Amino acid sequence: MRTILTYIPIRHLAIAGKTLENKCNLSCLKTGECACITGIHAPDGIRQRLQSMGLRTGREAQVIRCSRQGPMQIRVGSIDLIMRRSDAARVTISTGQ
Amino acid sequence: MKRLAIVGMPNTGKSTFFNRLTGSSSRVGNWPGVTVELLSANIILGDDAVEVVDLPGIYDLHGFSEDEQIVRDFLENNRVDLVTIILNAAQLDHQLPLALQIIKLGINCTVMINMIDEADQLGIRIDAVALAQGLGCPVQLISARHGTGFNEARDTISTALTRKQALSLDALRDNLHADDEIVARADMLVSQCIATPSRLVRRMTERIDRVLLHPVLGLPLFFLAMFLVFQAVYTLGAPLQDAVAWILDMVKVQAIEPFAGQLPPAVYGFLVDGLYDGIGTVASFVPVIILFFFLMAIVEDSGYLARAAYLTDSLMARMGLDGRGFVMILMGFGCNVPALMGTRVMRSRALRWLSMLVIPFSLCSARLQVFVFITTALFTPGQAPVVLFFMYVASFASAFLTALVFGRRLKSDEPFVLELPPYRAPILRQVLLRGWHEISHFLRRASTFIVTGVVLVWILTHYPEGSTPGGTDTWAGMLGEWMKPALDPIGISAAMSVVLVFGFVAKEIVIGAMVAMTGLEGDALTGYLATQMDLVQAISFMLFILLYTPCLSTIATQLSESRSWKFAGISLGWSLTLAWLVSFTFYQSARLLGY
Numbered sequence: 001m002r003t004i005l006t007y008i009p010i011r012h013l014a015i016a017g018k019t020l021e022n023k024c025n026l027s028c029l030k031t032g033e034c035a036c037i038t039g040i041h042a043p044d045g046i047r048q049r050l051q052s053m054g055l056r057t058g059r060e061a062q063v064i065r066c067s068r069q070g071p072m073q074i075r076v077g078s079i080d081l082i083m084r085r086s087d088a089a090r091v092t093i094s095t096g097q
Numbered sequence: 098m099k100r101l102a103i104v105g106m107p108n109t110g111k112s113t114f115f116n117r118l119t120g121s122s123s124r125v126g127n128w129p130g131v132t133v134e135l136l137s138a139n140i141i142l143g144d145d146a147v148e149v150v151d152l153p154g155i156y157d158l159h160g161f162s163e164d165e166q167i168v169r170d171f172l173e174n175n176r177v178d179l180v181t182i183i184l185n186a187a188q189l190d191h192q193l194p195l196a197l198q199i200i201k202l203g204i205n206c207t208v209m210i211n212m213i214d215e216a217d218q219l220g221i222r223i224d225a226v227a228l229a230q231g232l233g234c235p236v237q238l239i240s241a242r243h244g245t246g247f248n249e250a251r252d253t254i255s256t257a258l259t260r261k262q263a264l265s266l267d268a269l270r271d272n273l274h275a276d277d278e279i280v281a282r283a284d285m286l287v288s289q290c291i292a293t294p295s296r297l298v299r300r301m302t303e304r305i306d307r308v309l310l311h312p313v314l315g316l317p318l319f320f321l322a323m324f325l326v327f328q329a330v331y332t333l334g335a336p337l338q339d340a341v342a343w344i345l346d347m348v349k350v351q352a353i354e355p356f357a358g359q360l361p362p363a364v365y366g367f368l369v370d371g372l373y374d375g376i377g378t379v380a381s382f383v384p385v386i387i388l389f390f391f392l393m394a395i396v397e398d399s400g401y402l403a404r405a406a407y408l409t410d411s412l413m414a415r416m417g418l419d420g421r422g423f424v425m426i427l428m429g430f431g432c433n434v435p436a437l438m439g440t441r442v443m444r445s446r447a448l449r450w451l452s453m454l455v456i457p458f459s460l461c462s463a464r465l466q467v468f469v470f471i472t473t474a475l476f477t478p479g480q481a482p483v484v485l486f487f488m489y490v491a492s493f494a495s496a497f498l499t500a501l502v503f504g505r506r507l508k509s510d511e512p513f514v515l516e517l518p519p520y521r522a523p524i525l526r527q528v529l530l531r532g533w534h535e536i537s538h539f540l541r542r543a544s545t546f547i548v549t550g551v552v553l554v555w556i557l558t559h560y561p562e563g564s565t566p567g568g569t570d571t572w573a574g575m576l577g578e579w580m581k582p583a584l585d586p587i588g589i590s591a592a593m594s595v596v597l598v599f600g601f602v603a604k605e606i607v608i609g610a611m612v613a614m615t616g617l618e619g620d621a622l623t624g625y626l627a628t629q630m631d632l633v634q635a636i637s638f639m640l641f642i643l644l645y646t647p648c649l650s651t652i653a654t655q656l657s658e659s660r661s662w663k664f665a666g667i668s669l670g671w672s673l674t675l676a677w678l679v680s681f682t683f684y685q686s687a688r689l690l691g692y
Contacts, residue, residue: 067312090512
C-alpha cells in the first residue's frame with residue numbers, strides 16, 4: 001500500500017471527494033505564478049480558518065516562494081501567508097488564461 | 098470606572114497601541130467568564146477613569162479558535178463601554194470584515210487605523226472620512242510605534258466614551274450569534290475608500306527574505322541566529338551573574354551578619370543560612386533570564402519567528418508537529434511555561450497536546466543553571482562544555498522520542514497557515530516593556546516557589562530537633578532512605594534524592610536546596626558535591642534532572658492550558674518514566690563498561 005501511494009503524484013490525490021486535476025489547486029502553482037481562488041475544499045472549521053486568513057473566493061493569490069518539501073509562501077491581497085502544500089491543495093484555483 | 102476593550106487581528110500593533118495608551122502601569126488579571134489572564138491598566142482619559150483591557154489577537158468573531166472564544170466570552174460576560182478596534186492600514190482589505198463584525202454587534206466602537214507610516218511608504222491612500230461614514234463610527238489614522246496621530250486618538254476615544262452604551266449584555270449575546278454578508282460589504286468599502294497600488298512591493302522585506310529564507314542558507318542562518326542569541330545571553334550574563342553574587346555577599350557580610358549575629362542560633366540559621374543564602378544563590382541567575390527574555394522579545398518583534406516556523410516546518414511535519422511547535426520548543430529553552438502558553442495559536446487539540454507533551458523536554462534556563470553548576474564543579478574545563486552539549490542532545494532526542502511515541506495517537510488535520518509579517522525594526526521601548534512583562538510574571542511566580550521551597554528544604558533538613566543538619570536522621574534523610582530502592586539503581590545518593598524532591602517544585606531551588614541543606618557555599622559546596630557523586634553518577638543525576646519534570650509551574654500550566662487532569666497526569670507519568678529509564682540505561686551501561 002505504502003509503495004503504491006508514493007507513486008501517485010499529489011495532483012491526483014482525492015481531496016474532499018473530488019479528484020483535482022493539474023493546475024487546479026494552489027499547491028500546483030510554481031514560484032511567481034498567480035491564480036484566482038475559486039473555492040476551498042475542507043471541513044467547515046478549517047475552511048472558516050483559511051477564509052479568515054484572507055483566502056476567499058474571487059481573490060488573487062500569488063506564489064512568492066516554495067521550499068522543496070516544506071511550506072509555500074502565498075500572497076493574497078496585502079497579506080503574505082505561509083502554508084503547507086497539503087493545505088494549499090485544499091484551495092482550488094483557476095488560472096483564467 | 099469605564100471600561101475600554103482593545104480588539105484587533107494579530108500583527109496589527111495592538112499591544113504597541115495598548116502600551117502607548119497606558120504606559121507601563123498594566124497588570125495581569127482574571128475576568129468573569131474568561132479562563133485566561135488578560136492584560137489591563139487603569140488610566141485617566143479626559144474626565145473619566147478608564148480601565149483598558151487588551152484582548153487576544155483574533156481573525157474573526159466566530160470562535161473557532163481559543164483566542165476567538167476568549168474574546169467572545171469576555172464580551173458576553175463583562176460590561177464594556179467602548180471597543181477600540183485596531184486595524185493594520187496596509188491590510189485593510191483583509192481586516193475590515195472583523196471591524197464590521199464588531200460594529201454590527203451594536204456595541205459602542207472606535208476604529209484606529211494603525212501603521213499609517215507603513216501604508217504611506219507602500220503608497221496606500223486611505224480616505225478616513227469616507228471610511229468613518231461607511232463604518233458608522235469614528236476612524237482615526239495613527240502610528241502607535243511613532244505616536245503619529247496619537248493625541249487625536251486619545252481625544253476620539255475619550256469623546257466616544259461619553260456616549261452611552263445602550264446595548265445590554267443579552268442583546269449583545271444575540272447579535273454575536275448572527276452575522277452575514279459582511280465580507281461583501283467590506284469589499285465594497287475597500288473599493289470606495291482605499292486606493293492600493295495594483296501590486297504591493299515590500300522591497301526591504303523581500304530583499305531580506307531572499308537571504309534569510311534561502312532554500313540552502315536559510316536553516317544554517319537560523320541556527321546561527323539562535324546560537325548567537327544564546328551565546329549573547331551567557332557572554333553578557335555571566336559577568337552580571339558574578340556581580341549580583343558579589344553584591345549579595347557584600348550585603349551579607351557588611352549589613353546582615355553584624356545585626357543578625359545577636360539572634361538565637363536557630364533563628365539566625367533559618368534566616369541567613371536558609372532563606373538569605375538560598376534566595377541569593379537563585380537571584381544571581383536572574384540577569385541571565387532577563388537577558389534571554391529581552392533578546393527573545395527582539396527576535397519576536399522583528400518578525401523573524403514566523404520565518405523560523407517556515408524554515409523548520411518540513412522537519413517538524415515528520416514528527417507530527419509543525420513549524421510553530423518548533424518555535425515554541427525553542428522558546429522552551431528559555432522557560433517552558435511561556436512556551437506552553439504559546440501553543441494557544443494552534444487550534445487543533447491533538448496538535449496542541451502533542452506540542453505540550455514535547456515542550457517540557459526543552460532544556461530551560463533553570464535546568465541550565467543546575468547543569469552549569471554541576472559541570473563546572475565536577476568536570477574539567479575541557480569536559481564541561483562537552484557534557485553540557487550532551488545534555489542539549491539528550492533534550493532534543495527525548496523531544497523527538499516523545500513525538501514519535503504519542504504522534505500516532507494525537508494526529509491532527511490542523512492546517513498550517515501562518516501570517517508572514519514584514520520585517521520591522523524592534524523599538525527599544527516596546528522590547529523593554531515586553532521583556533518587563535515576561536520577567537515580572539516569571540519573578541512573581543518563581544519567587545513564591547523559591548521562598549516556599551527554600552524554607553521547606555531548610556525545615557526538612559534541620560528537623561526533628563537535635564538532628565545533625567542535613568544528616569540522615571533529619572526528615573529529609575528519612576525521605577531519601579524511603580526513595581532508595583528507586584534511585585539506587587540510577588546512582589543517585591540519598592542526599593541527592595532529597596534535592597530531587599525540591600527540584601520537582603522548581604529547578605531554580607536545586608542549588609539553593611544544596612546550600613540550605615549543607616550550610617556550605619561556593620568552593621566548599623563544590624567539594625561536597627565531589628564526595629556525593631563521581632562523574633558517571635553526575636551525568637546520570639543530570640539526565641534525571643533534565644527529564645523528570647521541569648517544575649511545578651509547568652505542570653500547573655499544562656493543567657490549566659489543557660483543562661485535563663488526565664493529560665497533565667500522562668505528561669508527568671511519561672516524564673518520570675522516561676527519566677528513570679534513560680538514567681538507568683546510562684548508569685548501568687557505563688558501569689558495565691567499567692567507568
